[in-house]
Amino acid sequence: MQVRGLSVRLGGSYVLEDVSFDIVEGLNLVLGPNGAGKTTLLRTIAGIYKPVKGRVDVRGEVGYMPAEFADAYMPVMDVLLAGGRRSPGRYLAWLKAVGLEGFENRIFSELSTGQKRLVLLAKALAEGELVLLDEPTANLDPAHKALIMGVLQRVKKLKTLVVATHDLDLVNIADNVILLKGGSAIQMRPEELNEKVLSAAYGIPILVVEADGRKLFLPRYDV
Amino acid sequence: MRPGTLILISFLSIPPLTILFLSTGAVFVPPDKFLASGPYSLIVWEIRLPAAIAAALIGSILAVSGAVMQILYRNPLLDPYIAGTASGAAFGALLAYLLATAGRAYFFLYQVPLAFLFAAIASAVTLAVGRGNVYATVIAGVAVSYLFSAATTIGLSYLSSRVPQIPPLAFWLFGYIDYVSYRVDAALAAIAAALAIAAIKEARRMDLIAISDEMAKVRRIRPDGYRLAWISAISLSTALIVSQVGVIGFVGLMVPHVARLALRNGSATAVIPASAALGAPVLLASDAVARGLLGFSAPVTAITSIFSAPVIVLVLHAGKRAER
Ligand SMILES: Nc1ncnc2c1ncn2[C@@H]1O[C@H](COP(=O)(O)OP(=O)(O)OP(=O)(O)O)[C@@H](O)[C@H]1O
Ligand SMILES: [Mg+2]
Numbered sequence: 001m002q003v004r005g006l007s008v009r010l011g012g013s014y015v016l017e018d019v020s021f022d023i024v025e026g027l028n029l030v031l032g033p034n035g036a037g038k039t040t041l042l043r044t045i046a047g048i049y050k051p052v053k054g055r056v057d058v059r060g061e062v063g064y065m066p067a068e069f070a071d072a073y074m075p076v077m078d079v080l081l082a083g084g085r086r087s088p089g090r091y092l093a094w095l096k097a098v099g100l101e102g103f104e105n106r107i108f109s110e111l112s113t114g115q116k117r118l119v120l121l122a123k124a125l126a127e128g129e130l131v132l133l134d135e136p137t138a139n140l141d142p143a144h145k146a147l148i149m150g151v152l153q154r155v156k157k158l159k160t161l162v163v164a165t166h167d168l169d170l171v172n173i174a175d176n177v178i179l180l181k182g183g184s185a186i187q188m189r190p191e192e193l194n195e196k197v198l199s200a201a202y203g204i205p206i207l208v209v210e211a212d213g214r215k216l217f218l219p220r221y222d223v
Numbered sequence: 224m225r226p227g228t229l230i231l232i233s234f235l236s237i238p239p240l241t242i243l244f245l246s247t248g249a250v251f252v253p254p255d256k257f258l259a260s261g262p263y264s265l266i267v268w269e270i271r272l273p274a275a276i277a278a279a280l281i282g283s284i285l286a287v288s289g290a291v292m293q294i295l296y297r298n299p300l301l302d303p304y305i306a307g308t309a310s311g312a313a314f315g316a317l318l319a320y321l322l323a324t325a326g327r328a329y330f331f332l333y334q335v336p337l338a339f340l341f342a343a344i345a346s347a348v349t350l351a352v353g354r355g356n357v358y359a360t361v362i363a364g365v366a367v368s369y370l371f372s373a374a375t376t377i378g379l380s381y382l383s384s385r386v387p388q389i390p391p392l393a394f395w396l397f398g399y400i401d402y403v404s405y406r407v408d409a410a411l412a413a414i415a416a417a418l419a420i421a422a423i424k425e426a427r428r429m430d431l432i433a434i435s436d437e438m439a440k441v442r443r444i445r446p447d448g449y450r451l452a453w454i455s456a457i458s459l460s461t462a463l464i465v466s467q468v469g470v471i472g473f474v475g476l477m478v479p480h481v482a483r484l485a486l487r488n489g490s491a492t493a494v495i496p497a498s499a500a501l502g503a504p505v506l507l508a509s510d511a512v513a514r515g516l517l518g519f520s521a522p523v524t525a526i527t528s529i530f531s532a533p534v535i536v537l538v539l540h541a542g543k544r545a546e547r
Contacts, residue, residue, distance in 0.1 A: 043437070043440075046440075046441045047441065047443075048437065048440040048441060062441060064437065064438055064441040066435050066437040066438060068435075069434055069435040069438070070297050070433060072430070072433050072434045072489065072490070073483070073488070073489035074430065074433075074488055074489050074490035074492075074493070075488060075490070078430055078488070078490035078492055078493070079430070081427060081492075082427055082428075082430035082433075082434055082438075082490075083427060083428060083431035083438070083439070083442045083444075084428065085442070107487070
């Protein structure tokens with residue numbers, strides 16, 4: 001799957017300009033500072049926005065998890081079945097896969113933020129082969145974040161994931177990185193994401209430290 | 224409570240409420256006289272029964288309309304009354320009398336279309352000014368309602384001397400379910416059935432819009448167009464209701480909340496069928512009170528507002544608690 005020469009215009013100005021990259025099997029990470037166009041890119045891949053130029057070649061159904069959603073007062077099962085796409089059994093299997101077995105009768109609005117995200121993650125995974133996730137680890141405590149990262153690491157063998165995030169820890173489980181800045185994109189392997197590239201992308205020095213067999217990313221705050 | 228239980232309770236309460244309704248009014252008719260010949264049978268079968276049927280059907284239509292508006296706009300305080308839809312319809316319906324005095328014939332051909340036009344304009348203005356904010360929308364709705372009610376009052380002051388058969392102000396502002404024909408019942412039944420069936424069929428898609436516009440768009444639903452289509456359908460239903468019985472408030476606001484509280488579930492899948500069923504006995508009972516259970520007759524919105532005030536307070540209180 002691939003994106004070629006993609007240009008997207010919103011409110012009169014170009015948000016993405018001539019963006020090209022490949023979507024590999026596994027986890028594709030979309031990085032970039034606030035306003036870089038990550039959400040716009042996901043929406044364009046999902047078909048919400050029409051590009052003015054270029055094309056998106058994707059196969060299969062798309063599952064989508066937005067960064068923001070309403071606090072719907074309804075059981076988790078009704079959230080999963082909303083839109084009427086798949087059988088209840090399939091949703092329940094994915095609910096179990098994200099660690100929320102037995103939550104189907106709980107009220108969605110009465111769950112914690114992390115649990116709500118997990119429910120919408122299960123829904124997106126049940127509905128698509130290509131699954132687009134917008135900031136899946138935002139506002140999560142370390143335990144919930146570890147849970148979601150564990151789920152992503154396991155399901156990336158079954159689904160193609162495209163994840164927009166500011167959470168650099170996800171680099172450790174990524175197979176492909178798309179770095180957005182100033183409307184254009186650079187594709188690279190996760191190993192290539194070093195201090196120089198990151199510091200240039202975000203405009204502040206970011207230290208990369210290896211510990212416990214993985215990379216830690218440490219922005220400097222005193223500049 | 225399960226939706227099926229609430230629906231069953233609603234249906235079971237309709238026959239006793241209908242008997243109560245048929246007995247109640249300017250003259251009390253004991254149920255054993257319903258089948259006797261003479262003036263009683265005329266009152267019961269030609270005046271009260273069509274009104275009872277209308278009350279039940281209107282209750283159902285307004286409750287489904289309120290539920291759909293609340294779900295699609297994620298606003299617990301919306302219904303065709305709060306949004307100004309009904310006041311707009313009343314003004315449009317009154318305007319038809321004005322055209323009639325100007326000598327244009329076929330009054331009935333353009334009364335509902337005119338009511339629809341102004342119902343749609345009023346709703347659109349309220350929702351556009353409110354811009355998705357719960358309280359801004361309610362305030363806009365109050366302003367729009369007042370504007371159209373004032374225009375209706377002024378129009379009626381002008382018209383009542385020229386058109387003696389025009390219904391009084393209380394009818395236009397607060398509703399009277401009287402003098403309804405079986406023909407009108409048939410039209411209301413068609414609307415009630417069409418609205419309930421369409422809303423139940425669409426419930427899963429409405430739930431998706433209630434969760435996220437973005438997720439809906441991925442499923443090729445255009446949320447704004449979808450909302451507009453429903454507001455048009457609701458404006459049309461409200462136009463027909465208001466041109467026949469005047470403005471009936473609060474049923475559409477209160478019934479979905481009662482359903483939500485009883486079912487502990489706010490999904491369209493649960494609330495819409497329950498509201499369709501529960502709206503009927505609620506307005507039937509309200510109108511039985513309005514038409515004489517108190518010993519005199521009062522407009523029906525006066526009664527529904529008394530029932531609804533506690534529900535609104537409860538909703539606002541629950542909302543405040545959720546924000547903390
Ligand atoms: N509907 C819109 N109309 C006009 N401009 C828009 C619209 N949506 C987004 N933009 C602009 O496009 C740019 C990219 O927005 P986008 O939401 O894609 O960024 P992002 O990378 O997801 O940012 P964040 O990290 O803050 O979520 C921003 O400058 C934003 O102001
Ligand atoms: Mg974003």
